[in-house]
Amino acid sequence: MAEKKNVSRRDFLKTSGIAAGALVGGGIIGGLIGANTRQDGAVPSGGEAGHSGNGEAAVGARGLQFFKNSAEFAVLEQATERIFPEDELGPGAIGLGVPFFIDHQLAGSYGENSREYMQPPFEVGEATQGYQSRLKRNELFRQGLQRMQQEAQSRFDTNFVDLEGEQMDEILTAFQEDEIDMQAATSQFFFRLLRQATLNGAYADPIYGGNQNMEGWRMKGFPGHRPAYINEIESEDFVQMDPHSVGDMLN
Amino acid sequence: MVTTLDKVDVVTVGVGWTGGIIAVECAKEGLKVIGLERGRTRSTEDFSMVHDEYRYAIRYELMQDLSKETITFRNSRGQRALPMRQMGSFLLGEGLGGSGTHWNGQNWRFLPYDFEIKSMTDAKYGANKLPAEYTMQDWGITYDELEPYFDKFEKTAGISGEDKNPFWGQRSADFPTPPMKKTPLLAKFETATSNLGYTPFMMPSANLSEAYENPDGQQINACQYCGFCERFGCEYGAKTSPEITVVPAARETGNYDIRFNANVVEVMKEGDRVTGVRYIDTVTFEEFIQPAEVVVLTSYVLNNAKLLMVSEIGELYDPETGQGTLGKNYAYQILPGASGFFDDQMNVFMGAGALGMTIDDFNGDAFDHGNLDFIHGASLSMTQTGSRPIASNPLPPDTPAWGAEFKKASIENYTRTLSVVGQGASIPHRDNYMTLDGTYKDAYGIPLLQLTYNFTDQDRALHQYVTERATEIMQEMGAKTVIGSNPISDYDIVPYQTTHNTGGTIMGADPETSVVNNFLQHWDMENLFVVGAGNFAHNGGYNPTGTVGALAYRCAEGVIRYSREGGSLV
Numbered sequence: 001m002a003e004k005k006n007v008s009r010r011d012f013l014k015t016s017g018i019a020a021g022a023l024v025g026g027g028i029i030g031g032l033i034g035a036n037t038r039q040d041g042a043v044p045s046g047g048e049a050g051h052s053g054n055g056e057a058a059v060g061a062r063g064l065q066f067f068k069n070s071a072e073f074a075v076l077e078q079a080t081e082r083i084f085p086e087d088e089l090g091p092g093a094i095g096l097g098v099p100f101f102i103d104h105q106l107a108g109s110y111g112e113n114s115r116e117y118m119q120p121p122f123e124v125g126e127a128t129q130g131y132q133s134r135l136k137r138n139e140l141f142r143q144g145l146q147r148m149q150q151e152a153q154s155r156f157d158t159n160f161v162d163l164e165g166e167q168m169d170e171i172l173t174a175f176q177e178d179e180i181d182m183q184a185a186t187s188q189f190f191f192r193l194l195r196q197a198t199l200n201g202a203y204a205d206p207i208y209g210g211n212q213n214m215e216g217w218r219m220k221g222f223p224g225h226r227p228a229y230i231n232e233i234e235s236e237d238f239v240q241m242d243p244h245s246v247g248d249m250l251n
Numbered sequence: 252m253v254t255t256l257d258k259v260d261v262v263t264v265g266v267g268w269t270g271g272i273i274a275v276e277c278a279k280e281g282l283k284v285i286g287l288e289r290g291r292t293r294s295t296e297d298f299s300m301v302h303d304e305y306r307y308a309i310r311y312e313l314m315q316d317l318s319k320e321t322i323t324f325r326n327s328r329g330q331r332a333l334p335m336r337q338m339g340s341f342l343l344g345e346g347l348g349g350s351g352t353h354w355n356g357q358n359w360r361f362l363p364y365d366f367e368i369k370s371m372t373d374a375k376y377g378a379n380k381l382p383a384e385y386t387m388q389d390w391g392i393t394y395d396e397l398e399p400y401f402d403k404f405e406k407t408a409g410i411s412g413e414d415k416n417p418f419w420g421q422r423s424a425d426f427p428t429p430p431m432k433k434t435p436l437l438a439k440f441e442t443a444t445s446n447l448g449y450t451p452f453m454m455p456s457a458n459l460s461e462a463y464e465n466p467d468g469q470q471i472n473a474c475q476y477c478g479f480c481e482r483f484g485c486e487y488g489a490k491t492s493p494e495i496t497v498v499p500a501a502r503e504t505g506n507y508d509i510r511f512n513a514n515v516v517e518v519m520k521e522g523d524r525v526t527g528v529r530y531i532d533t534v535t536f537e538e539f540i541q542p543a544e545v546v547v548l549t550s551y552v553l554n555n556a557k558l559l560m561v562s563e564i565g566e567l568y569d570p571e572t573g574q575g576t577l578g579k580n581y582a583y584q585i586l587p588g589a590s591g592f593f594d595d596q597m598n599v600f601m602g603a604g605a606l607g608m609t610i611d612d613f614n615g616d617a618f619d620h621g622n623l624d625f626i627h628g629a630s631l632s633m634t635q636t637g638s639r640p641i642a643s644n645p646l647p648p649d650t651p652a653w654g655a656e657f658k659k660a661s662i663e664n665y666t667r668t669l670s671v672v673g674q675g676a677s678i679p680h681r682d683n684y685m686t687l688d689g690t691y692k693d694a695y696g697i698p699l700l701q702l703t704y705n706f707t708d709q710d711r712a713l714h715q716y717v718t719e720r721a722t723e724i725m726q727e728m729g730a731k732t733v734i735g736s737n738p739i740s741d742y743d744i745v746p747y748q749t750t751h752n753t754g755g756t757i758m759g760a761d762p763e764t765s766v767v768n769n770f771l772q773h774w775d776m777e778n779l780f781v782v783g784a785g786n787f788a789h790n791g792g793y794n795p796t797g798t799v800g801a802l803a804y805r806c807a808e809g810v811i812r813y814s815r816e817g818g819s820l821v
Contacts, residue, residue, distance in 0.1 A: 228475035
């Protein structure tokens with residue numbers, strides 16, 4: 001299938017001087033992502049199945065590594081879908097697997113803030129001084145999603161997931177504009193984190209469980225992992241290319 | 252329990268560009284050199300999975316682990332400094348090669364004006380062009396004196412470029428390799444800036460246009476334009492980096508060794524000399540003392556200053572009195588610019604970190620500042636570095652930041668947006684400085700470095716003026732919508748801006764106003780050298796690495812001469 005691994009490709013380059021672009025092109029098509037989808041934590045999702053017609057066939061067992069409560073996960077699904085909705089261009093957050101991406105990230109070093117400075121004392125600072133909360137990201141997400149659910153109950157007397165889209169947007173906007181009280185953090189900070197995590201999941205390499213079937217990249221016109229553009233970069237025209245995952249490097 | 256090791260001739264703290272250059276030059280002269288690197292080893296083979304925006308660019312795979320060490324920050328002395336808990340405004344490196352591994356490769360020589368900024372500004376505009384709280388000063392070296400060292404660094408790095416810029420200093424030799432490809436996107440910038448009467452030229456690049464063997468016999472490969480440079484390492488060995496050039500060359504001498512996971516916490520001293528360094532093995536937490544005839548601080552700007560502070564070497568700068576030099580003249584960079592939205596899709600995802608064209612018509616003192624309320628300026632470039640989809644979501648004015656409209660607009664404009672960006676000079680100010688924090692500590696119990704920094708009126712004026720020029724260029728390029736950068740107000744440590752931090756251990760001609768002399772030798776301790784962008788007395792309108800490389804070669808010459816003759820080199 002794919003050309004030989006990177007080491008041999010590089011060695012060839014060194015000796016021949018031929019551009020790597022000449023060596024690729026055949027063989028690697030989508031559909032490899034299933035092989036890289038994480039198989040662990042196979043708790044069945046209680047949430048909505050993906051809307052995407054494309055992404056599901058290639059996906060192996062999918063489950064939750066961080067969230068324990070399917071209702072909580074369902075709030076995450078709907079909130080991310082409002083941020084990045086399905087439209088005529090292609091799938092939204094749910095169809096791209098973004099909620100699973102976020103769940104997996106929250107279970108790991110991202111959620112645990114393991115590479116961030118988390119030593120006390122924690123003080124409230126100026127906005128220009130950045131994140132000063134004692135909360136880890138996964139604690140912040142759990143609290144934020146619970147607050148969204150509470151806000152749905154208090155404003156509309158129903159569950160967040162049962163709201164109309166505009167009602168969900170009203171609540172998300174209230175978070176964005178820092179109108180919601182949260183403990184040891186601001187709702188604005190949580191909203192920004194949620195928005196960024198949604199974009200991360202839509203466009204990160206599919207090895208992380210989002211960007212299913214590279215549909216995020218296809219919508220955007222980004223070819224993902226390509227070894228080289230030396231043969232295309234002088235083209236006057238836009239070059240359309242099928243995307244590749246960095247997971248190809250192992251195949 | 253501290254283990255004292257055998258004495259060496261030279262020890263360097265950190266192994267990036269400066270540590271690697273000191274090592275290879277000294278080792279070639281027969282000096283025994285040890286490099287202490289707090290991070291891990293790495294090489295081209297470690298970058299085969301590098302085309303992963305999330306892991307490397309968003310989650311900072313190659314960057315410093317802030318859980319172990321960070322800095323504290325405040326905008327002004329009236330505020331309480333708080334830790335930078337997450338990386339944002341600048342990205343601190345870690346591991347073999349340091350920032351020289353994850354740089355873009357834009358390689359510049361600071362302008363002749365930069366090195367004599369105070370005397371040249373005073374001569375042309377009078378001594379009061381800027382108020383007295385702007386603490387700019389001459390560097391104690393001229394461009395002409397530094398030229399041979401610029402040339403040497405460029406030959407080591409194989410820099411690709413063309414000598415077509417009328418505003419930069421005279422070169423003793425042409426670039427070692429020809430410029431990179433002039434792509435259709437760069438040609439748009441070239442045409443527009445030429446139409447406006449400016450002088451565009453290809454940006455000097457450390458992503459090489461062709462395979463090159465440097466004078467040390469090290470091979471650098473040809474760039475493949477894959478679009479993954481900044482925040483990434485190069486899987487082709489085509490972006491010049493310490494680990495593919497000066498480090499292997501130093502090792503080949505047989506006089507050089509690197510100790511990894513070695514985090515230096517103190518420079519040891521006795522009387523008016525340093526005796527070596529104390530470090531902690533970050534795996535076992537064992538402590539070691541590495542005695543040395545000469546100690547060279549070759550870590551990043553912030554850590555070089557911190558090590559001097561915790562070791563109580565030199566006099567701390569006091570912003571109240573203006574006395575003291577250590578921590579003084581911290582500077583950053585001002586980033587004016589403009590973005591333009593176009594109708595046609597463009598190959599923005601292709602590129603290389605230093606693939607670009609530049610004009611210097613508004614840099615340094617290339618234009619008259621007589622009627623302007625600022626000095627200096629910015630290089631203005633359009634680069635094609637490879638836009639990636641997580642980070643690049645360009646939005647025309649009044650587009651919401653999320654939801655249906657956001658999705659459509661960000662997807663539509665991802666391949667239809669170009670930017671012209673200035674790298675603006677940062678003139679030091681009395682109130683912008685570094686010291687030690689009194690509250691927060693690192694994983695080894697050492698105080699964090701404390702940074703007090705804000706933008707100044709000079710910065711705001713420079714930003715506004717150059718943004719207007721960038722906007723005109725983008726209009727000339729034919730964009731249907733052009734947005735200039737928002738005016739700057741207070742410095743915010745959250746959004747990424749640039750990893751071009753400078754100052755704190757500045758060089759100069761006078762021990763009263765500088766930390767090191769023009770061989771980067773410490774004024775108080777003759778067998779201690781401190782080298783890097785911390786030596787910059789202000790920050791110029793370019794990326795710093797080319798000038799850092801030149802200073803490192805100058806420093807290496809000083810270490811070698813000191814090892815033979817001793818004494819102050821000036």
